[in-house]
Amino acid sequence: MRLRLKTELPDRNDLFVFGGYCLAAAVYIAIGVAYVDFLLSFWVGLGYLLLVAWLVPAVVRRVA
Amino acid sequence: MSWAAHDLEPYAIQRHVKLKLAFVPLLLGSYSPDMMTKWFVYGIHIGPWDLKATDPAKFHRGWPGFGFTHSFVYGIAIALIIWKVFDSKLWGISFLVGQFAHAITDTGDTVGTMLLFPWTFHFHLDAWAYAGQTGRMTDAAAYFSGLGSMWDAVWIVYGLFSWRVLTSRYFDDYIYRADAFWPFLNRAVPRGALLTLYRAAFFYGTSRWIAWTIWAHVIHHYPYDLSWGGPHWVPAAHP
Numbered sequence: 001m002r003l004r005l006k007t008e009l010p011d012r013n014d015l016f017v018f019g020g021y022c023l024a025a026a027v028y029i030a031i032g033v034a035y036v037d038f039l040l041s042f043w044v045g046l047g048y049l050l051l052v053a054w055l056v057p058a059v060v061r062r063v064a
Numbered sequence: 065m066s067w068a069a070h071d072l073e074p075y076a077i078q079r080h081v082k083l084k085l086a087f088v089p090l091l092l093g094s095y096s097p098d099m100m101t102k103w104f105v106y107g108i109h110i111g112p113w114d115l116k117a118t119d120p121a122k123f124h125r126g127w128p129g130f131g132f133t134h135s136f137v138y139g140i141a142i143a144l145i146i147w148k149v150f151d152s153k154l155w156g157i158s159f160l161v162g163q164f165a166h167a168i169t170d171t172g173d174t175v176g177t178m179l180l181f182p183w184t185f186h187f188h189l190d191a192w193a194y195a196g197q198t199g200r201m202t203d204a205a206a207y208f209s210g211l212g213s214m215w216d217a218v219w220i221v222y223g224l225f226s227w228r229v230l231t232s233r234y235f236d237d238y239i240y241r242a243d244a245f246w247p248f249l250n251r252a253v254p255r256g257a258l259l260t261l262y263r264a265a266f267f268y269g270t271s272r273w274i275a276w277t278i279w280a281h282v283i284h285h286y287p288y289d290l291s292w293g294g295p296h297w298v299p300a301a302h303p
Contacts, residue, residue: 014231021263025271032275033283036201039275042071042095045268046261053267054260 024052065124065196066169067207067276070094071269072219073165078239079226085158086243089146091265093162096142097133097170098124106200120197121301125175127184134170135181139163154243172215174293174300186303190293191215193300206298208280209288213273220270230266235259 010018028048032039039045074090105124107116117123125131132138139160147156170177176188192212195203207213228234239262240246246258253261280286289295 008228010227010231014227017232018227021267025267025274028267028271029275029278032272033278036204036275036279039272040200042265042268045271046264049264049267050257050260053263054254054257058254058256 020057021053024049027052065098065173065194065203065207066212066216067204068216068269068273069169069219070098070166071265071272072216072223073169074162075223075229075266076219076226077161077165079229081161082238083242085161086152086154086245087158087239087262088243088245089155089158090162093139093143093159093164094166096159096163097138097166101130101133105196106203121175121194121303124196125170125177125186125194126303127178127181131178131184132181134167134177134179136164136167136179137181139167169215173212174302176303188303193293193295193298194302195298195300197301198298202298204276205280205284205286206295208273208276209286209295209297211290211292211294213277214290216269216273220273223266223270230263232259235262 028038028045071094074087074094077090078085078087101124104115104117105120107114109115117129119126119129122131123129125134142163143156143160146159147153150156167177167179171179171187172189172191173194174188174190174192175194176186176190178184179187192210192215193206195206198206223229235258240250240258250258281288287295287297289297293300
């Protein structure tokens with residue numbers, strides 16, 4: 001009997017979403033390094049993420 | 065103290081438990097020991113007043129002080145209250161697991177935690193320096209120069225390795241189904257926003273880890289010291 005390791009890899013959609021979050025993270029990190037107060041609050045981070053990862057894409061989809 | 069591990073650990077735990085725990089109380093449990101005390105450890109300005117603990121390490125982790133928030137008995141007490149108030153064993157146990165993870169993780173520094181409070185012995189591995197008493201910025205610089213930061217990195221890598229936990233499929237199949245909180249919230253909040261909320265702590269922990277590392281080592285050039293108990297350029301607090 002031959003055993004094969006099966007590695008599940010992310011599909012194209014997963015990678016697209018991951019890329020979007022990486023872009024959002026890059027902007028967050030840039031702002032945070034410049035103004036460290038931006039990094040201190042979880043609620044600021046949550047608000048930022050809701051804005052860039054949900055609200056803006058939702059508005060763009062609706063407009064498009 | 066840890067700067068990102070408490071954001072990231074719940075995702076690693078979630079990977080192994082699937083439907084057996086609820087994510088929101090797990091995350092709340094992970095945040096709970098520091099929720100009410102961090103601001104007073106670092107100090108704040110309110111108008112003409114400067115408010116700060118005279119002995120931040122003792123206030124944060126000791127007794128007399130709020131060190132009992134990092135003990136098992138505190139986690140059990142709050143979990144029982146949650147169980148009774150919300151009539152949810154799932155929420156109580158999930159909170160308990162998150163709080164235990166926090167209390168155990170914080171034994172890694174030089175002050176440690178009173179895990180078995182009311183026994184006031186501090187369990188501490190001394191792997192990285194506790195420097196909360198030096199103020200937020202020096203503490204950040206020290207933390208992101210020592211083994212504490214590497215411990216956070218382990219959780220980031222483990223989280224990325226467990227990438228399925230962060231997918232929308234996993235959210236639908238396990239997170240949403242495990243806890244009535246999500247369907248309840250879904251009455252007013254769209255599913256896309258819920259998914260973003262679920263991912264937020266991982267995003268926050270990872271992004272913050274990268275940002276503080278850049279701040280400490282690219283902008284300010286603090287030296288790395290990955291020796292046990294380091295960095296030794298900062299005065300570490302002890303119990």
